[in-house]
Amino acid sequence: MNAPERVVPTGMETYYEQWHIAPAVVVGELILCSGVLGTDSTGRIPDRLDDQFGAAFENLRHVLRAAGADLSDVVDMITFHFDLESDLETFTAVRDRYLGEPWPAWTAIGVAQIGGGVQGARLEMKATARLARP
Numbered sequence: 552m553n554a555p556e557r558v559v560p561t562g563m564e565t566y567y568e569q570w571h572i573a574p575a576v577v578v579g580e581l582i583l584c585s586g587v588l589g590t591d592s593t594g595r596i597p598d599r600l601d602d603q604f605g606a607a608f609e610n611l612r613h614v615l616r617a618a619g620a621d622l623s624d625v626v627d628m629i630t631f632h633f634d635l636e637s638d639l640e641t642f643t644a645v646r647d648r649y650l651g652e653p654w655p656a657w658t659a660i661g662v663a664q665i666g667g668g669v670q671g672a673r674l675e676m677k678a679t680a681r682l683a684r685p
Contacts, residue, residue, distance in 0.1 A: 560617035596671035604645040635661035
């Protein structure tokens with residue numbers, strides 16, 4: 552069996568070099584993604600909740616594309632919400648813009664803190680995707 556392949560997309564080198572976290576690891580036909588936050592291109596959390604959730608999906612897409620996949624390849628997703636009850640309706644509306652049939656497995660968890668205490672973060676999302684290699 553081949554060794555796991557670390558995926559470090561452009562712009563995410565700090566995760567690996569300073570925090571010692573691979574944004575994703577490819578093991579066989581699976582891509583295991585670390586949690587992503589809903590930060591914009593400047594690293595800031597958007598003020599609007601739907602923008603923050605959309606940014607999280609865009610960040611996940613960035614990681615998946617670096618591994619050779621896309622959001623349509625997600626088979627399992629775990630989301631961690633700072634206020635699950637209040638955010639669920641907005642989150643599912645945003646999710647439905649990014650994901651579709653066949654829906655992945657999904658677990659949503661309410662937590663007391665998100666992303667190492669990043670101010671304003673209300674969501675951290677991690678996913679497992681399939682890698683269809685030729």
